[in-house]
Amino acid sequence: MNILISTDQIYLHGGIEKVMATKVNYWANLPDTKVFIVTTEQRENAPCYVLDYKVKLIDLNINYDRSKSYFSAHNLKKSLSHFRRQKKLFKELEPDVIISPNINFDHYWLPFIKEKSKLIKERHSSRYQEADRRKSASFLKGIKFRLDDWIDSRYDHIVVLNEDEKKYVKSDNAVVIPNPVALTDLRADLSKKQVIAAGRLSPVKGFDDLINAWAEVHAEFPDWQLHFYGQDYLGTQAQLQKQIEVRGLNRSVFFKGNVDNLPETMTHYSIYAMTSETECFPMVLLEALSVGLPVVSYDSPHGPKNILLNEQDSFLIPYKKIDIFAVHLKKLIADERLRRKFGQEAIKNVQRFDLLNVMKKWEIVFH
Structure with a gap:
């Protein structure tokens, strides 16, 4: 099985990156399994968490400007390169599973270039506040929310982290899988002030x-x-x-x-x-x-x-x-x-x- 994770970067410390490292290290040691992490803006930085040597890292070198809007002319131009490079790479690697753990530009086109791959979106942040925003959304914002819901429905699964978040998925493809933790022999002192x-x-x-x-x-x-x-x-x-x-x-x-x-x-x-x-x-x-x-x-x-x-x-x-x-x-x-x-x-x-x-x-x- 070929498992591919499509993300922005893995060099900044964060919950998504920590969970990703834990999971890919597990998958990389399964028999007949290859794991790829494909980034858009790694900028030649080393991963912030230790990855098994069998995990293959590929950077598309898109380098979006995060200080600008997604829909700025600068980033829209880069998104075209992102689309072309990603589509070409998918044909080369032929992943059986593609996992997208965050909202990136490719969130909107992954369902249409996945070919035979199973496509999974992970939601790592709560939609609690978004639910309130939807109630008072303007006409244009309402269209954006409906587009997001339709795109979500094109994924094979939307993985949410707890039962409370499941109700925010408007399609019927939600699955609850919590974050894992590797058990350890480390113990807190508990006498420290x-x-x-x-x-x-x-x-x-x-x-x-x-x-x-x-x-x-x-x-x-x-x-x-x-x-x-x-x-x-x-x-x-x-x-x-x-x-x-x-x-x-x-x-x-x-x-x-x-x-x-x-x-x-x-x-x-x-x-x-x-x-x-x-x-x-x-x-x-x-x-x-x-x-x-x-x-x-x-x-x-x-x-x-x-x-x-x-x-x-x-x-x-x-x-x-x-x-x-x-x-x-x-x-x-x-x-x-x-x-x-x-x-x-x-x-x-x-x-x-x-x-x-x-x-x-x-x-x-x-x-």
Whole structure:
């Protein structure tokens, strides 16, 4: 079997890239299986996550200008080269399965150049906010949404990450397959006076809410620290840093940048914290649970509640309730025995998403 993943790049740290690496490394070691990752703008960068040597990397060297609209003259011209090169490559490789894990230009033409391949679209972000936008959409926006729905219907399967997201697929080709996690022997210390949060530093991650909650925590536990891991996006880190300074948290909250092995980094912390606006199926929660790290998280639409077991391995907090979040974060900080109890349950509960169990679901879809 030839499996081809069509994406933009694999050199930036992110959930899609991490999940992709986990899956392709598994597939590459199956008998009689070849795996290709085809990118449009890798720009000669090395992959950010380790890939098995059997995974073949091909860059089409399109290099869209992401600072411009998809429909700018500059990018539309590049899309023509993208179409031609991709179609030619598909004929050469003859993939049995094509997987598109994000929205790129080729989302709109893949159903029409796939030939005999099975075509799968993965949705890694929640459509919760889009559902509200659809209700008040203008005439032109409404046409765009109907076009998107029709294109979705031309895929063999739309893979969503949880049952809540399935209702946003307007066609009858939706399949639920959660993200997998590779189980590990790594274990969180849980005695460290440190809390970790991770993800791209963008507004959707709601780190401003976490900083506001931390101000309440810091007043009671000034010897504890909050560390953020992730890459800056559109100057968000500078805005958050100003907020930290205004709240007088300069010696308590720190940005740590990217790391290649987040689970290993998590072992030096006692709690994972999440205050995202939306989450579909965050890998960071799976990784936190896998090392026995207790979690305090908003009940963000729709991912955390499909992963966490409230008051077993975590505290699942009503959405956007900063004061309640702070109370439960302080409760875990104050009680190391409770942290260890949650950590033990986390290691048990995350086995639901073990790599082998999840990849069996993919095998069913392939065949």
